[in-house]
Amino acid sequence: MDIPLIGITVLWIFLYGYLIVASIDFGAGFFAFHGKMTKQDHIINDLISRYLSPVWEVTNVFFVFFFVGIVGFFPKTAYYYGTALLIPGSVALILLVIRGSFYAFGNYGSKDNRVYLFLYGATGLLIPAALSTTLTISEGGFLEERDGTIVFLAKELFTSTYSWSVVFLAIVSVLFISASFLTYYADRANDQNALSLLRKYALLWAPPTIVASLLVFIGLKGHNLRHFNNAMDIWYMFGLSLFFFLAATWLIYKGKKYGIAFIFVMLQFFFAFFGYGASHLPYILDPYITIYSGVTNETMGITLIIVFIAGLLLLIPSLILLLRLFLFDADYVKGKK
């Protein structure tokens, strides 16, 4: 494998990691707020907070890792995306700031403050929407080079059906991933009330997820035929994704093996996400940057890969410790510790 390919694979893995952990986090924030509004907070909010409290900061790092990494491996992206994305990027940043701070304010300071919970819950759906536009832009057609500077075509983005189908997919996926994880978590906590509510949410958000995925495919065909055709070449990736989706939903519907069901949900998104990523290659930003034209110099590429491996050796044991203490520790999950 060559350096650009390793680089983009590493980054894609981290983006996938962020997709999963952030979806759980974003969705949980929304469910917590929704629970409060519909007076069901006594059922699920303790459970949610028990999961989120020790891990919210880690979630954020996945995101930082991705954008630091992409500038590191592909410095040219900084120029193109940086110039063009000032407005959408800043909006996403402001939402992230609001969400992170008000989580802490609400959770450690003023518990039961509705405004804090609202800001935390609402941003949970707006952030995925804002971030997903970056993926849309990477398909091309929303940036233009004029007089040596990069112009972002906001109007095109806002009126594109493809763009809206991606936003729609991002939001419903967040709710689906989050609900299926929390169902599993409630099951482990042996909390029947929370389980039955969250299971309903998971089943509720399953059909829109698959509908949205189809819409994105149709939209992609209209927007970027090259990418669509590449995707068709690896149709089995998407087939596997669909298979795992059906299996996961069936398990949740039958009310058994929630852990396996959640792993299936992760696999569903794994195949969809990597299928999408692989068919996008070699472009990072169609048609301006490919992983070969935008890659950093070789020395830096190799150094980054070495550091990445060393970093993983440090992180993986730490993450396992974190999971063992808070996710796989039955007493903690049940609220006894």
Next chain:
Amino acid sequence: MAELDSVLLSRMLTTLTLAFHIIFATIGVGVPIMISIAEFIGIKKNDEHYLLLARRWARGFVVTVAVGVVTGTVIGLQLALLWPSFMELAGQVISLPLFMETFAFFFEAIFLGIYLYTWDRFKKPIYHWLISLPVVIGSSLSAFFITTVNAFMNTPQGFSVEDGILVGIDPLAAMFNPATPSKVFHVLSSSFMTCAFILAAISAFVLLKGRGTDYHKKALKLTLISAFIFSFFTALAGDLSAKFLAEYQPEKLAAAEWHFETEEGADLIFFGTLNEEGEIENEIRFPKLLSFLAFNDFDAEVIGLDQIPDDEEPPLIVHYLFDVMVMIGMYGLGISLLGLVLMKFKPKFLYNKVVLWLIVASGPLAMIGIEAGWFYAEIGRQPWILRGFMKVAEGATTSTHLPIIFGLFLVLYLILGVICVVVLRKIFRNNPAEAELERRFK
């Protein structure tokens, strides 16, 4: 003009974000070590006052960490959003420390989560204390890596330019550039020092208000001793930084010292103003001291601004920032030394109103010192963004949407700052230490 505006606005927005972030970043670097020290003493002495100190500091800390994390994320992305050309160029050399900083941050984030939620989960308390170590290491390493990036911007090395293309890149040489040692030393020691003073100020304030107990007295002593040690190292780091500047960035030192003519036996100038002819008035002059500070030799030659091309001269305003920073550093060293002397010889007098007020002042002052120091360091390298290679104006975005973005972030930080203070007050106000001690340990 449009281009000039976007450069200025990019600078203003970066300044705004960094000035806000640095408050929380400093707390993020300095407070973990204080928490760790308090818990260690608590376990060793089997003294629940210290254990409670660690817990309460940690509880306030987590709120500030949240704001620090999110504003750190902002500046990380703003680098690319506001300075795309700079990142495209420098990104090829500085990705390594940026990448490693994320790992350090990751490490810290994982163990901070564990630390905060495992207070009573281990049979032996020392196991819990051990978890504080990765937090301290992670936060200090983050500071280290990110400071090397800033150091690189001041003294770039580890690459060469051929026809506008960077070649011969050596990531380690770029990281360990001449500015790195003194900068890292100064950043770490001053963060530790500032946090020790802030925590000392809180204890002193409670004692002043008459709500103080043995718990607060112990807190005051612990923080003052730490503050003295850290102040000493900060002063040492400051001296090393001046020597570094004299050798590698003479224009920054010269601007800070209003040292216009290159000469041997240069005077150190304290305070003062510039009149309209650009002459110094109302100053306090220490003969030959600048030469000594710069080279440990009263007669050494110090390069003045006359040797620097006019369009590469930093703004002279940095002199005031330099003075503020140094004065506050001296004040901190003095006040913590006074505290130590009183503790040893006149323990009662430590709780005298005047002394307590002086300590209360040290907290906010130290944070002002941090801000002044960073403003000095950053404005002092104008007009360069990458000293010797790229000027600020060449690195900035060309977007025309900056005014609204600047406004949005300004409002955001104002609201966050206010709510953060409100929330922190609320956490501690209605939950005095003694009551919590009663509840938790008795």
